[in-house]
Amino acid sequence: MARIAFYAPMKSPLSPVPSGDREMARNLMRMIGARGDRVDLVSEFRSHDKAGSEEIQARLRSEAEAEVARLAGALPADCALWVTYHNYYKAPDLIGPAVCAARGLPYVQIESTRATSRLTGPWAGFAQAAHDACDAARVIFYLTANDLITLKRERFGAQVLVELPPFLPLDKLPPEGPHGGPILTVGMMRAGDKLTSYRLIAETLPLLDAGWSLEIAGDGPARAEVEALMAPFGSRVRFLGQLDRAALQSAYDRASVFFWPGVNEAFGMVYLEAQAAGLPVVAQDRPGVRDVLLPGPPYPAPTEGAQALAMMLNRLLQDPALRRRTGAQARKRISDRHLVPAATDIFWQAVGPLLERT
Structure with a gap:
């Protein structure tokens, strides 16, 4: 050795x-x-x-x-x-x-x-x-x-x-959860690119079809700004705070879709975690981010803005079979490669x- x-x-x-x-x-x-x-x-x-x-x-x-x-x-x-x-x-x-x-x-x-x-x-x-x-x-x-x-x-x-x-x-994938719950966002709350991603989420939510809800895991110095961005959506948005590993895994397990635009992310470990749990991901097509996402889905370009992100989210939220299929493909790719x-x-x-x- x-x-x-x-x-x-x-x-x-x-x-x-x-x-x-x-x-x-x-x-x-x-x-x-x-x-x-x-x-x-x-x-x-x-x-x-x-x-x-x-x-x-x-x-x-x-x-x-x-x-x-x-x-x-x-x-x-x-x-x-x-x-x-x-x-x-x-x-x-x-x-x-x-x-x-x-x-x-x-x-x-x-x-x-x-x-x-x-x-x-x-x-x-x-x-x-x-x-x-x-x-x-x-x-x-x-x-x-x-x-x-x-x-x-x-x-x-x-x-x-x-x-x-x-x-x-991890040496192997975690057990897969039921995935029938809300949209999930996981991200630190700080000024700069992270806050820009949260602003983009707030611009996307009003464009979604009825019936959605969102959980946000994360905390940080910009939490007040993030809470202000989400205030118009009332009880549809639930703040989970900073979670330990077990609680975060539970959030992945119950979610239906993972949503994080990924503004200027180097790559983003949260994308790997979400896909390992079997979640389809909605993100923008950005350098670094695309390296860790399941190839194939047409991730929208940053220039397409909130409207394109909402279209992708609506498509996944309305089609449970598509979510299951995409989540299974993502899990296999994580197992093989990440x-x-x-x-x-x-x-x-x-x-x-x-x-x-x-």
């Missing part, structure tokens, strides 16, 4: 602050170690510069140098591989390539982006560092077709690019040869 060094420059998987990055990092550690290999979180150093500040970046580079010196000596002798998750221009990997060069380790990345447009401006130095870290990677796993565009264009040497579809931290066993196979098929050569 191999011993793997894992690092996430954007946010440690041990961070107390919930986020998609934290959950994805945790899921990746579980996936990599699913066959019994040891995965060590080797550093919690965070290189994130949200502001584009030269002063912050200089401080982080200095701290990174100290971390490189520490890890070059402290990394276990039997460590066989370094994996970095989410290297990008606001949080470049400032330590992994240097440690791997010092220790002679193969270096790979998961969900990295190359932002050549950021090589000028306030993040120029960090964008170059992220670009250099990408160049150091022997293998880069990409999660969406959108990420592949620049990774392929800027590929360094014999670097291998491998698709790793986003996955749920669970831990499939992800583990992809990961080790790509990195196994690197360990053999080492």
Whole structure:
């Protein structure tokens, strides 16, 4: 069995602050170690510069140098591989390539982006560092077709690019529920793109045929704004708040359709969860989102607005057989493509040869 060094420059998987990055990092550690290999979180150093500040970046580079010196000596002798998750221009990997060069380790990345447009401006130095870290990677796993565009264009040497579809931290599908209940929305309530999705939902609801109801799972600093958007619909809209895993699964089980427009989502784990539960999904056809949705249904373009989303919802709400058929197809696709066993196979098929050569 191999011993793997894992690092996430954007946010440690041990961070107390919930986020998609934290959950994805945790899921990746579980996936990599699913066959019994040891995965060590080797550093919690965070290189994130949200502001584009030269002063912050200089401080982080200095701290990174100290971390490189520490890890070059402290990394276990039997460590066989370094994996970095989410290297990008606001949080470049400032330590992994240097440690791997010092220790002679193969270096790979998961969900990295190359932002050549950021090589000028306030993040120029960090964008170059992220670009250099990408160049150091022997293998880069990409999660969406959108990420592949620049990774392929800027590929360094014999670097291998491998698709790793986003996955749920499950070995098998959950049992399927009755699915006879309301429309379900699951989304954090915060300003920006999330609130824009909620506004689009509020624009869609008046266009639905009679008899609908909606449950909303989620919470956050913009909850008052979301509640105001939904106030005109009265008791038809029920707020569930932030749910634990069991309660959220119950919400998926009783729902009939999952509805989340997905404005500027990277991909959206909620889509995987809903489809794993057997729900048909109504969303817009957007980069990233389309990578995790069941192919086939004509998801509306963002330019088509609320009217097209309402048409798709009405069609599903009025046709139980279509909902069952679509939900069953979605569950099969999740089982085949978006669970831990499939992800583990992809990961080790790509990195196994690197360990053999080492």
